[in-house]
Amino acid sequence: MSKPSPDVYERGKGMDAHNEVMRRIRAQKEAEYDPHEPTRVWIDEDNTPDGIYQSLTIILNTGGCRWARAGGCTMCGYVAESVEGGSVGHEALMDQIDVCLEHERENADEKSGLIKIYTSGSFLDEREVGAETRRAIAETFADRDRIVVESLPDFVEQEKLAEFTGKGLETDVAIGLETATDRVRHDCVNKYFDFEDFVAASEAADAAGAGVKAYLLMKPPFLSESEAIEDMKSSVRRCAEYAHTVSMNPTNVQRYTMVDELYFRDGYRPPWLWSVAEVLEDTADVDAIVVSDPVGHGSDRGPHNCGECDDVVQKAIKDFDLRQDPSVFSEVSCDCEATWEAVVERERSYSLPLAR
Numbered sequence: 001m002s003k004p005s006p007d008v009y010e011r012g013k014g015m016d017a018h019n020e021v022m023r024r025i026r027a028q029k030e031a032e033y034d035p036h037e038p039t040r041v042w043i044d045e046d047n048t049p050d051g052i053y054q055s056l057t058i059i060l061n062t063g064g065c066r067w068a069r070a071g072g073c074t075m076c077g078y079v080a081e082s083v084e085g086g087s088v089g090h091e092a093l094m095d096q097i098d099v100c101l102e103h104e105r106e107n108a109d110e111k112s113g114l115i116k117i118y119t120s121g122s123f124l125d126e127r128e129v130g131a132e133t134r135r136a137i138a139e140t141f142a143d144r145d146r147i148v149v150e151s152l153p154d155f156v157e158q159e160k161l162a163e164f165t166g167k168g169l170e171t172d173v174a175i176g177l178e179t180a181t182d183r184v185r186h187d188c189v190n191k192y193f194d195f196e197d198f199v200a201a202s203e204a205a206d207a208a209g210a211g212v213k214a215y216l217l218m219k220p221p222f223l224s225e226s227e228a229i230e231d232m233k234s235s236v237r238r239c240a241e242y243a244h245t246v247s248m249n250p251t252n253v254q255r256y257t258m259v260d261e262l263y264f265r266d267g268y269r270p271p272w273l274w275s276v277a278e279v280l281e282d283t284a285d286v287d288a289i290v291v292s293d294p295v296g297h298g299s300d301r302g303p304h305n306c307g308e309c310d311d312v313v314q315k316a317i318k319d320f321d322l323r324q325d326p327s328v329f330s331e332v333s334c335d336c337e338a339t340w341e342a343v344v345e346r347e348r349s350y351s352l353p354l355a356r
């Protein structure tokens, strides 16, 4: 373990131990990829402030997140070591966009009104996506209605977003805030920024006529089930003041992460789907769209209940995403709710996890 240096304390981050562990874990994975192909692309439906849209979601392959290179977040399996030189050039990135447009032509009857661009990092970080590419992408999608681009708060600037809003696109920045509680974000997620940085980014977005979509993470490691629920309830409420949409997502166990190491040693269980439902129901009155997309639901490595009711609870969550009506949750029940209630009542951060 590295010796914490005064510098680290000076910066108020105190994260070098977490980062060293994360670098060691990530180094076990050998990443190889083709810079002319996107990481993933798919067509879906999304609830936006203007209603439900067909969406084209693009995960661009940009060479990865700067923070992941330093060590990165405890639950994030995206590996940052990358193509030679550590970045992907303009031509290759535009090739990736072409592959996505081709995918859309083949798999949808019409052009998607909503485009969502993620990079497993920051689209607005010019080390990942240069200004030339960013402008060319704005031009490519100028005929759509809405666009979402993912970024850490540091890179959110009014001028960059104005390139999209100036084309008449309703523009949103997707920010992985994870939680509104600084202590949980620093110590459990190992993410370096503060809530006030998120607020500053939302102000920059607002000045450009853009909006914010905040991403929250339910149950990072070291929190008990009840602490995770409380953290999310207060985070949804605090975020809703700055974001028109809050996407609250339960942690799933990705390979080559600290969460995976804990899980492997019986020290981590992803949240119950009942907990997700509880937070959505409790915060249904906030002035924002609140959605959740439990990835890997029903599996051991994903958010799960008893195995019997996972699909129906997941379906209720997806219904809630589209309709924002908390009564969907009163229609689902299962015997395992009693076990979940006991876990919420009795699990402590020193006895994790109380039940699998």
Ligand code: SF4
Residues within 6 Å of the ligand: 065, 066, 067, 068, 071, 072, 073, 076, 077, 078, 120, 121, 152, 176, 191
């Ligand atoms: S969660 Fe985001 S900021 Fe954290 S390491 Fe992964 S890509 Fe980077």
Ligand SMILES: [Zn+2]
Residues within 6 Å of the ligand: 305, 306, 307, 308, 309, 310, 334, 335, 336, 337
């Ligand atoms: Zn059940």
